[in-house]
Amino acid sequence: MTIAAALAAAVPGLDLTAPFEAAFASASRRFGKAPIGAAHVAAIRAAGLVIPDDLGQDECARGAMLVAAAPSVELVRDLVRRGDVRERQAVLRVLAALPEPARFVDLAVDACRTNVEDVFRAIACDNAFPAAHFPDAAFYQMVLKALFTGAPLARVYRLRERTTDELVRMVRAYASERRAAGRAVPEDAKLVAGDP
Amino acid sequence: MKLFDPHIHMTSRTTDDYQAMAAAGIAAIVEPAFWVGQPRTHVGTFEDYFLSLLGWERFRANQFGIRHYCTLAMNPREANDPALVDGVLALLPRYLEKDGVVAVGEIGYDDMTPAEDKVFAAQLELAKQHALPALIHLPHRDKKRGCERTLALVKDVGFAPELTIVDHNTEETLPMTLDSGCWAGHSIYPQTKMDEPRMVALVKQYGAEKILVNSAADWGVSDPLKVPKTRDAMRAAGIADATLAKIFWHNPVAFFAQSGRLDDIEAALAVDQRQLHEGNSVLRGQTPRVD
Numbered sequence: 001m002t003i004a005a006a007l008a009a010a011v012p013g014l015d016l017t018a019p020f021e022a023a024f025a026s027a028s029r030r031f032g033k034a035p036i037g038a039a040h041v042a043a044i045r046a047a048g049l050v051i052p053d054d055l056g057q058d059e060c061a062r063g064a065m066l067v068a069a070a071p072s073v074e075l076v077r078d079l080v081r082r083g084d085v086r087e088r089q090a091v092l093r094v095l096a097a098l099p100e101p102a103r104f105v106d107l108a109v110d111a112c113r114t115n116v117e118d119v120f121r122a123i124a125c126d127n128a129f130p131a132a133h134f135p136d137a138a139f140y141q142m143v144l145k146a147l148f149t150g151a152p153l154a155r156v157y158r159l160r161e162r163t164t165d166e167l168v169r170m171v172r173a174y175a176s177e178r179r180a181a182g183r184a185v186p187e188d189a190k191l192v193a194g195d196p
Numbered sequence: 197m198k199l200f201d202p203h204i205h206m207t208s209r210t211t212d213d214y215q216a217m218a219a220a221g222i223a224a225i226v227e228p229a230f231w232v233g234q235p236r237t238h239v240g241t242f243e244d245y246f247l248s249l250l251g252w253e254r255f256r257a258n259q260f261g262i263r264h265y266c267t268l269a270m271n272p273r274e275a276n277d278p279a280l281v282d283g284v285l286a287l288l289p290r291y292l293e294k295d296g297v298v299a300v301g302e303i304g305y306d307d308m309t310p311a312e313d314k315v316f317a318a319q320l321e322l323a324k325q326h327a328l329p330a331l332i333h334l335p336h337r338d339k340k341r342g343c344e345r346t347l348a349l350v351k352d353v354g355f356a357p358e359l360t361i362v363d364h365n366t367e368e369t370l371p372m373t374l375d376s377g378c379w380a381g382h383s384i385y386p387q388t389k390m391d392e393p394r395m396v397a398l399v400k401q402y403g404a405e406k407i408l409v410n411s412a413a414d415w416g417v418s419d420p421l422k423v424p425k426t427r428d429a430m431r432a433a434g435i436a437d438a439t440l441a442k443i444f445w446h447n448p449v450a451f452f453a454q455s456g457r458l459d460d461i462e463a464a465l466a467v468d469q470r471q472l473h474e475g476n477s478v479l480r481g482q483t484p485r486v487d
Contacts, residue, residue: 081235081237110235110276110277113235113273113276113306113307114234114235115233115234116234137307137308137309138307138309140338141307141308141337141338144337144338145337148336148337170337170338170341173338173339173340173341174337174338174339176340176368177339177340177366177367177368180366180367180368181366181367181390181394182394
């Protein structure tokens with residue numbers, strides 16, 4: 001099964017011929033935010049998209065619409081810029097499944113600058129895009145922000161493969177800063193730096 | 197003792213905050229232009245933000261007896277948006293000339309990208325051209341390296357350290373900042389950045405020269421009374437009143453006076469709540485306070 005078909009199959013009643021902008025904007029109301037369930041999660045993963053266990057109906061519907069639309073960078077940028085939190089999440093989760101995904105690296109790096117935890121986690125956690133496409137500096141900043149905000153590093157896809165001496169240095173420096181301030185070092189630092 | 201909060205984002209705060217700050221002795225504040233919590237999507241929103249810092253927010257502060265100054269800049273985080281950078285930088289030469297603008301800021305690093313390097317350096321040049329000090333924000337991530345890069349850039353650009361505040365220092369960055377000759381800001385936060393007991397320890401170790409303390413209060417969980425609270429903590433720890441007056445009033449006055457735009461900062465500000473700003477009052481049916 002293709003990723004598009006697996007996403008669409010998880011959302012009963014999804015009409016991919018409806019006018020795009022309105023259908024995309026209203027998906028949370030129309031389909032709800034409940035998790036799609038383990039069977040659909042497994043099917044989407046088997047089709048090749050890395051997703052979290054609790055992917056919502058609305059995220060899935062929007063993801064299906066976006067993959068079916070084979071969107072331009074301009075359209076994706078517009079959806080992120082004008083989107084609410086759920087819309088942004090949905091876009092970020094399927095970036096890796098869009099044609100020529102490397103086109104989206106700038107907007108994905110920019111998405112990491114958000115202060116909205118759910119949006120940050122949509123790109124940083126359970127998402128194959130950063131490991132595949134982020135330059136080193138952007139990947140490291142994302143990992144540090146995850147440590148900073150408490151986003152679980154165990155869910156950063158292919159963290160181990162992207163870990164370098166420089167990332168280890170940055171995490172150790174963060175641990176040193178925390179200790180100098182008399183504060184606890186996050187447990188997750190160990191996932192990068194062993195015993196930081 | 198008069199107090200100065202040299203870094204606070206009042207646009208995000210309430211009139212209750214203004215009243216509490218004035219009651220606690222805060223007589224002057226500097227509001228740096230910064231990120232507003234989510235990305236702006238138009239150059240025009242920056243312009244309106246600058247105008248509100250120069251207009252309504254200063255009026256609002258004055259209505260509670262607090263002198264309000266601001267710093268203007270393209271902040272480091274949004275410096276990464278190529279759709280905004282050129283337009284915002286083009287606004288600055290005009291706005292940096294306005295009354296009440298006492299520095300270029302907040303500038304500096306967030307992710308330490310090449311785009312941030314460029315915008316940071318360009319704004320230090322703007323500060324030179326407009327004879328203004330610079331207010332520099334240290335990044336939250338990879339902070340020590342960020343401080344090293346910040347100080348190196350200030351030096352490379354040839355920007356005078358005595359015209360520079362490096363803000364959000366910690367135990368690990370303060371020695372570097374002071375060694376460079378820059379002024380050292382500290383943001384006292386409920387959880388992150390710096391707290392009162394640590395600030396007391398830093399002053400005991402490093403003294404008061406070029407040391408500044410601010411609340412950096414904004415739209416997040418933060419406390420606009422951190423300046424008086426830190427003063428109290430220092431006093432309780434036995435630090436002399438003359439030292440406190442230096443840190444909490446004379447240092448920020450001396451630094452921002454380099455802009456030539458503090459006017460008669462030492463004079464008390466008479467409050468007249470009968471005044472209107474473009475037809476608007478801060479009052480909602482209360483009896484106006486008139487000093």
